Amino acid sequence: MFLQRAHPVSYILLIVLLFQSCEVFNPAEKIPSYIHIDKFNLNTTQSSEGSNSSKITDVWAYIDDQLIGAFELPATFPVLFEGQHVITLKAGIKVDGISATRAIYPFYEAYNITTTLYPDSIITLNPVITYSTSAVFVWKEAFEDGGITIEKTLLSDTIIEKTSDTTNVFEGTYSGVIHLDASHSHFEGKSLNKFVLPGGTKPTFLELDFKTNTEVGIGLYANFSSSV
Numbered sequence: 001m002f003l004q005r006a007h008p009v010s011y012i013l014l015i016v017l018l019f020q021s022c023e024v025f026n027p028a029e030k031i032p033s034y035i036h037i038d039k040f041n042l043n044t045t046q047s048s049e050g051s052n053s054s055k056i057t058d059v060w061a062y063i064d065d066q067l068i069g070a071f072e073l074p075a076t077f078p079v080l081f082e083g084q085h086v087i088t089l090k091a092g093i094k095v096d097g098i099s100a101t102r103a104i105y106p107f108y109e110a111y112n113i114t115t116t117l118y119p120d121s122i123i124t125l126n127p128v129i130t131y132s133t134s135a136v137f138v139w140k141e142a143f144e145d146g147g148i149t150i151e152k153t154l155l156s157d158t159i160i161e162k163t164s165d166t167t168n169v170f171e172g173t174y175s176g177v178i179h180l181d182a183s184h185s186h187f188e189g190k191s192l193n194k195f196v197l198p199g200g201t202k203p204t205f206l207e208l209d210f211k212t213n214t215e216v217g218i219g220l221y222a223n224f225s226s227s228v
Contacts, residue, residue, distance in 0.1 A: 032078035033117035035061065036124045039073055040091045042108070043130050050140045051171055053209050058092030059127075060104050070102065076122065084116045089127045106203055107135040138195055143174040150176070150189045158184035170209050180214065190221065 044052040061068040089111040095101040111127035163177040178187045
């Protein structure tokens with residue numbers, strides 16, 4: 001039996017091959033780009049659409065029509081894209097004010113921008129949106145007109161009235177105010193007009209701004225026609 005000592009070059013070649021194999025099985029990780037959004041800004045036509053006040057809590061982000069995710073505002077989130085892309089942002093809300101039921105608000109237009117993403121860099125977007133053309137405003141009460149389109153029901157022991165007190169006015173010159181005390185502990189009001197809701201898959205929302213230190217409930221009086 002003859003033993004032959006291996007030449008040192010053999011070991012060098014083997015080590016080089018091993019390192020090359022590691023490169024194949026462990027490719028370099030892609031460095032993400034980042035997008036930052038503080039809030040959505042809503043623009044409205046005051047006379048036909050009312051206040052530009054909103055309660056947008058989330059952003060639903062798309063890149064080239066691909067959903068990236070939904071994020072609570074303000075948000076900074078990573079994306080594995082670089083170069084020029086179309087970014088679409090949709091405003092999200094808490095449906096019925098419940099944090100567990102979040103959805104895109106169907107009556108806002110999406111915000112679109114074509115921009116360039118850079119790895120390991122943050123771009124800040126300031127989306128400005130409007131109501132969509134599908135939004136129909138059937139009732140607006142800003143308390144600025146001579147009368148009020150809300151009346152108390154028989155269950156109410158007080159009324160709603162206008163105030164110009166600047167500590168209680170939300171926008172404009174007037175706001176509605178309800179005073180409750182020990183003798184007047186309950187208010188229930190309803191719209192003067194009746195409305196036919198579209199039903200089916202078409203959503204209906206009641207938007208309102210309010211300041212209160214007591215419990216508030218929102219509901220419907222529904223009437224259904226029937227035939228024999």
